[in-house]
Amino acid sequence: MSRALYAAALAAVAMAALLAAACGSPGEGGVAGSTSPSVVAETSFLADIAQNVAGTRLVVSSVLPVGGDPHSFDPTPKDAAKVAKADAVIINTPGFEPPVDDLIAGAGGKDLLVIDASAGLPDAKADPHFWLDPVSMLTYVENIRAGLVAIDPAGEQEYTASAAAYESKLRDLDAWIAAQVAVIPQGRRLLVTNHESFGRFAARYGFTVVGTILPSAESEAAPSAEGLAGLVKAINATGAPAIFLETGNAPDLAEQLARETGIKVVTDLYTHSVGPDAPSYIAMMQWNVAHIVEALK
Amino acid sequence: MIAWLTEPFSFAFMQRALIASIIVGIVCAIIGCYIVLRSMAFLGDALAHAILPGVAVAYLIGANLLAGALVAGVLVAIGISFVSRAGTIKEDTAIGIFFAAALALGVVLISTMGSYAVDLTHVLFGNVLGVTSADLWITAGLAVVVLGLVLLLYKRLLVVSFDPILGRTLGLNIHWLRTGLFLMLAATIVVALRTVGVALVAAMLVTPPAAAYLLTRRLPVMMLVSAVIGVVSSVFGLYASYYLDISTGGAIVLIATVIFVLAFLFAPRDGIVWRARRRAAAPRG
Numbered sequence: 001m002s003r004a005l006y007a008a009a010l011a012a013v014a015m016a017a018l019l020a021a022a023c024g025s026p027g028e029g030g031v032a033g034s035t036s037p038s039v040v041a042e043t044s045f046l047a048d049i050a051q052n053v054a055g056t057r058l059v060v061s062s063v064l065p066v067g068g069d070p071h072s073f074d075p076t077p078k079d080a081a082k083v084a085k086a087d088a089v090i091i092n093t094p095g096f097e098p099p100v101d102d103l104i105a106g107a108g109g110k111d112l113l114v115i116d117a118s119a120g121l122p123d124a125k126a127d128p129h130f131w132l133d134p135v136s137m138l139t140y141v142e143n144i145r146a147g148l149v150a151i152d153p154a155g156e157q158e159y160t161a162s163a164a165a166y167e168s169k170l171r172d173l174d175a176w177i178a179a180q181v182a183v184i185p186q187g188r189r190l191l192v193t194n195h196e197s198f199g200r201f202a203a204r205y206g207f208t209v210v211g212t213i214l215p216s217a218e219s220e221a222a223p224s225a226e227g228l229a230g231l232v233k234a235i236n237a238t239g240a241p242a243i244f245l246e247t248g249n250a251p252d253l254a255e256q257l258a259r260e261t262g263i264k265v266v267t268d269l270y271t272h273s274v275g276p277d278a279p280s281y282i283a284m285m286q287w288n289v290a291h292i293v294e295a296l297k
Numbered sequence: 298m299i300a301w302l303t304e305p306f307s308f309a310f311m312q313r314a315l316i317a318s319i320i321v322g323i324v325c326a327i328i329g330c331y332i333v334l335r336s337m338a339f340l341g342d343a344l345a346h347a348i349l350p351g352v353a354v355a356y357l358i359g360a361n362l363l364a365g366a367l368v369a370g371v372l373v374a375i376g377i378s379f380v381s382r383a384g385t386i387k388e389d390t391a392i393g394i395f396f397a398a399a400l401a402l403g404v405v406l407i408s409t410m411g412s413y414a415v416d417l418t419h420v421l422f423g424n425v426l427g428v429t430s431a432d433l434w435i436t437a438g439l440a441v442v443v444l445g446l447v448l449l450l451y452k453r454l455l456v457v458s459f460d461p462i463l464g465r466t467l468g469l470n471i472h473w474l475r476t477g478l479f480l481m482l483a484a485t486i487v488v489a490l491r492t493v494g495v496a497l498v499a500a501m502l503v504t505p506p507a508a509a510y511l512l513t514r515r516l517p518v519m520m521l522v523s524a525v526i527g528v529v530s531s532v533f534g535l536y537a538s539y540y541l542d543i544s545t546g547g548a549i550v551l552i553a554t555v556i557f558v559l560a561f562l563f564a565p566r567d568g569i570v571w572r573a574r575r576r577a578a579a580p581r582g
Contacts, residue, residue: 075545076543076545077308079426080427102423105427106424106428
């Protein structure tokens with residue numbers, strides 16, 4: 001027994017030494033000494049949209065890292081500290097990103113304001129990928145503006161002005177996408193994607209979602225043989241020209257489908273995070289539309 | 298140095314993470330001794346998947362997800378105990394069958410929802426950094442019950458686990474005690490999953506008891522050593538995750554693994570280093 005404890009103590013000391021050697025400086029939230037409210041957003045594109053509304057009054061940072069896979073996000077204490085120190089946190093919709101919901105419930109302060117960016121939009125449970133339709137983002141902008149005014153009433157004028165300016169950019173984006181899509185012949189406006197994320201985009205711009213590789217958003221649900229066979233049939237029947245993968249998707253199943261049907265595989269659409277080629281929400285949408293139009297026209 | 302030690306716990310969420318991971322570390326490490334000694338190491342992971350149908354049904358009817366998970370966990374535990382009672386089907390085989398069946402049932406249920414399905418198990422699984430006061434109370438209450446039962450039924454569970462024939466001659470109801478043990482394991486695992494998430498639970502049930510088993514063969518001592526390893530891993534894991542900015546559950550699991558590796562190498566009797574030295578010394582001695 002004493003030897004066992006001795007061994008455990010030895011292990012503890014070894015770990016302590018290792019830690020002391022490896023430790024860097026502790027994480028700082030970046031709000032110390034600042035008087036402006038601290039606002040964080042669930043994802044990088046939400047942070048970008050919110051930053052456009054916030055203007056120069058405050059800096060909005062993202063809880064999820066840029067490019068991180070939202071389905072495998074495991075927060076660190078620094079992420080939790082961001083939420084703990086925040087006055088407001090902007091989320092896409094409750095239940096969309098469970099680890100962030102957990103941080104809000106467990107780490108968030110009593111006065112933390114949770115801004116549900118999609119509040120007022122229909123059927124969040126059926127498909128929460130609102131942001132692939134820029135017109136829905138007008139609602140996001142209004143919800144974010146109202147939230148920022150609630151925690152910082154003195155900034156109301158600036159927030160309202162910035163929101164109006166960004167809304168006109170969103171309308172421009174919508175018009176630009178519609179013009180781009182017009183190049184694609186009606187019969188070729190067909191989308192095959194990795195998981196069910198493009199429904200709102202398809203509805204807005206007149207596309208048909210032929211099928212998805214993964215049957216649902218349940219990351220553990222593997223596609224069934226029958227499901228894949230059905231997808232092959234649907235691709236052959238509709239003549240869908242391309243299959244679109246989001247950044248981080250494993251390409252094996254898509255390539256299998258490509259061998260089976262001759263369909264073209266387009267990778268690296270930015271749907272859940274901004275990225276190096278598309279550093280803002282608007283750039284993300286432009287990147288995606290450019291790739292979709294290129295593949296289908 | 299003192300500031301370095303106290304700084305992480307200036308955050309309330311870190312304090313709750315510490316308490317939660319210590320409670321889970323102790324309870325899982327202790328009941329994990331039964332799991333490791335009965336070769337059921339797969340149980341934690343299996344239950345994490347097997348609760349899916351319960352969660353799906355709860356979601357469909359708008360009930361509490363944890364309650365749904367507990368019902369599913371209890372049913373699976375009873376099923377495992379029933380199928381393996383005669384000994385023809387081994388426990389780990391029964392676990393495999395029920396886990397696969399329950400997971401499939403869950404996937405089928407979700408596919409009938411016909412809409413974008415949220416990632417249900419991930420909604421249920423907690424995160425060490427997201428522990429609420431309510432989570433803490435539930436976990437602490439469960440810990441008291443489970444540790445009380447382990448103390449109360451210690452002798453009987455021991456006999457049933459390792460010498461069922463003796464148990465039968467002593468007139469113990471083997472089947473009910475076994476089912477009771479499985480129910481206790483299932484309830485603990487489900488609640489711990491809700492509090493700290495799947496990676497931490499799966500590791501805490503197996504790694505500390507396995508390391509302890511290398512250091513002692515007496516069950517009470519093994520439980521104690523296992524609990525100490527669980528606590529040490531939790532505390533050091535929280536510091537590592539804070540100062541290195543890494544996933545907290547991951548850090549705790551890795552530190553428990555380091556302790557296991559040290560025990561594997563240097564355990565007084567079973568460590569492979571000493572064994573090698575004894576072998577090298579044997580011909581001359």
